[in-house]
Amino acid sequence: MSAPAFRALRRLDRGAWASLALLVLIALACLVGPLLTGHAPERAYPDLRQLGAGLAAQPAPDRLGPALERLAFRMRARLETVRSGPDSVRLVLGSDEPVDRRGLVYLPRSDLFGEPRVAEASPDGRRLVVEAPLRRLHFPLGTDVHGRDLLTRSLVAGRVSLLIGLTATLAALGLGVAYGAVSGFAGGAVDAVMMRLVDVLYALPFVFFVIVLVVFFRPGLGLILFAIAAVDWLDMARIVRGQAQALRARDFVRAAEALGLTGRQILVRHVVPNTLGPILVAATLLVPRVILLESFLSFLGLGVQEPETSWGVLVAEGSRAIESAPHMLAAPAALLVTTLVALNRLGDGLADAVDPRGAVAVRA
Known part of the structure; x- marks a missing residue:
């Protein structure tokens, strides 16, 4: 210079x-x-589209219901109750026929849940109590x-x-x-x-x-x-x-x-x-x-x-x-x-x- x-x-x-x-x-x-x-810049989270800016961990409670309803529909069961905690969710699935547990593989494929486990099951298999950890993600700018x-x-x-x-x-x-x-x-x-x-x-x-x-x-x-x-x-x-x-x-x-x-x-x-x-x-x-x-x-x-x-x-x-x-x-x-x-x-x-x-x- x-x-x-x-x-x-x-x-x-x-x-x-x-x-x-x-x-x-x-x-x-x-x-x-x-x-x-x-x-990653190209990593898409289809269950978390158009989130607003904020520091709160995702998913928010209002986004759990639709995802669990879709799971119950795929398993041909009813979503009877849902209890959401800070790090996990507990749901009860019921059906007139034995619930096919293989449908649980869809749960960790979403952006919201981790690997699920069956906590309780009725003897006839028509009622399942499932627990799954929540994935905690942060999107400061949405x-x-x-x-x-x-x-x-x-x-x-x-x-x-x-x-x-x-x-x-x-x-x-x-x-x-x-x-x-x-x-x-x-x-x-x-x-x-x-x-x-x-x-x-x-x-x-x-x-x-x-x-x-x-x-x-x-x-x-x-x-x-x-x-x-x-x-x-x-x-x-x-x-x-x-x-x-x-x-x-x-x-x-x-x-x-x-x-x-x-x-x-x-x-x-x-x-x-x-x-x-x-x-x-x-x-x-x-x-x-x-x-x-x-x-x-x-x-x-x-x-x-x-x-x-x-x-x-x-x-x-x-x-x-x-x-x-x-x-x-x-x-x-x-x-x-x-x-x-x-x-x-x-x-x-x-x-x-x-x-x-x-x-x-x-x-x-």
């Missing part, structure tokens, strides 16, 4: 540092959190329409969204910095031709471009990375071009030319290092833009596809179930908004630190 960029980091205000700390916490939670929740843990899925989705944001930003940085530096330093006809190409690419509708790609290629993570990186380098190229044009007339660049350094050497040693401040600011503000673009495309069904997930996918699922399960929208939307606000606040702080007079102002 160049000295100006390092000095800019030292001038960051408290709000920017707080945003950076929050982003680190979110990234760590997305990386480590799914390993600690106790649920479950979705398939019974999957929303906390786990939101954190795993954060991995994908942050990965797309960082990877596409790095790709846009590499292409945009190289293209803009060459264009700005070369000047003249070369600069004019290169910038007209940028103008042509700017005129292409982004969503139409993605739809065309989806027609010819399978939608997924790789396609969305390519689509976003292929468009977002244009802004970076313009920023670096302007900086390179300003630096081309500086004395240290002219001195390097007088010493016989080639254009490539001047770009690598002098021009690009002295544009790191604006590049750092632009990159910080480009990440939230990329994440928002990915979320928008996933919301439309053009982005990340199952079994992968992202914040955009979860927001789309939550919007479809907002009337019956509003918590499905609240969790991923809160993480997405918090990340975007923190990234933009960090970018604003970097912009002020690099140029306190506001000469460099980039907005996502």
Whole structure:
């Protein structure tokens, strides 16, 4: 990192540092959190669908009755009494014919009960007293329409969204910095031709471009990375071009030319290092833009596809179930908004630190 960029980091205000700390916490939670929740992201609990957020252990007493009624129906018996304790359930099954105990194998196949045992049985086999332990599961943010843990899925989705944001930003940085530096330093006809190409690419509708790609290629993570990186380098190229044009007339660049350094050497040693401040600011503000673009495309069904997930996918699922399960929208939307606000606040702080007079102002 160049000295100006390092000095800019030292001038960051408290709000920017707080945003950076929050982003680190979110990234760590997305990386480590799914390993600690106790649920696989694709593990579905059909008997625990659309649970609301809460810290109480599941299953709740109101969910035991329907599951036990289904068991009694399969065993061709009547559910006479049910007594539920904190860790187990005791039920009495009756029938006009001997109860087939083999039907008890259905009980541990549910998400609610463990291995049952017959505590008592009438001599004629028409009445069974069955005890079964309750499975105690926790879903702090609830479950979705398939019974999957929303906390786990939101954190795993954060991995994908942050990965797309960082990877596409790095790709846009590499292409945009190289293209803009060459264009700005070369000047003249070369600069004019290169910038007209940028103008042509700017005129292409982004969503139409993605739809065309989806027609010819399978939608997924790789396609969305390519689509976003292929468009977002244009802004970076313009920023670096302007900086390179300003630096081309500086004395240290002219001195390097007088010493016989080639254009490539001047770009690598002098021009690009002295544009790191604006590049750092632009990159910080480009990440939230990329994440928002990915979320928008996933919301439309053009982005990340199952079994992968992202914040955009979860927001789309939550919007479809907002009337019956509003918590499905609240969790991923809160993480997405918090990340975007923190990234933009960090970018604003970097912009002020690099140029306190506001000469460099980039907005996502």
